[in-house]
Amino acid sequence: MKTVGILLAGGKSRRFGSPKAFATHEGHEFYHYSLDALRPFCDEIVVVARPEFVRCFPDTVHVTTDLETFAGMGPLAGILSAMDKIAADRYVVLPCDMPFIVAGVMGKLLELHVGDISAVTVDGKRHPLVSIWNANVKPSIRQALLDDNRRVMHVQSQHEGQWIEGVLLTDTPEIAFKNVNTPCELERG
Template sequence: MTAAASIAGVVLAGGASSRFGRDKAEEIYAGRKLIDWSIAALAPVCGAVFVSGHAHAARESVPDRPRAGLGPLGGLAGALTAARDAGYERLLSLPCDTPHLPEGLLDRLCRSDGAAFALSCPVIGIWPSADADRLAAWLADDGPRAVRAWAEAIGAQAVESDTIPNINRVTDFERLGQK
């Protein structure tokens, strides 16, 4: 089985963009929307790419689970369910605000045994879809909402990488555009 046949991807795009001041997923950077940078990064290594928390004309949108408002883990739980139900063994996650990823990071994650995440940006990770119900239960029981806490709870491997530029504020966006 090829990696793409067993791995789905998700772009986590459900944040309120409150620090950015407007919908950053729709912000144009170097000729395309930020959300489309993440979709383009996932597409070559994933059999399907979902979008969580944001409508996208070309991709299936998946709802947070067990309910909205739980941050990236709610989006991850919903996407794990969609991936599992579609027959994918694992899910590769990216936020919508990291247009430049270290070379080879996604391939290293995909080659990991079990769950793994980028040490400098834990929402970038690979997760077993079989954990969909477990994560939803964790969130329903008011488990910590930090991705790093979830990763630790399931024994996910931290993968070292170069610093990953993340866009949280307009100044981050402007600084990235100047490089």
């Protein structure tokens, strides 16, 4: 079974003030943490970034941009663009703004994955982009974008899937699944 990692790094980072993928925590850029969490479980990893930032990544990282038809349409467009770029049986998705995520968490998520889509929830807060998507979901993503419906959870609700409690993946879910949206949030860690 071929597994491809999708690292979403195409957001506008309005609240952060600069591209979150390149923000640093303990001397490493955010995107490195997501790559490290995906690497042990993926045959390939593709980073989906905005065109102006493609050259900011090293040559060793496989980077793509949104499909032209869906450029700038958010995370669903990024997921579909990566699926179009590399065929696989399943895709492990992570955003670039979770510098506290570790490989063990992603390994457990893969172990618990059943159905078409698995995603994480922590204390009632859903994290739809920490997820696994089977390839058969691709037509639904494309149709949602053609209908101008950019909601990730809309597509997830159309398929057999599950929300996995973060406590099943780590003893510290409130830290592991923390989205860092502002520099102050990083300081509070």
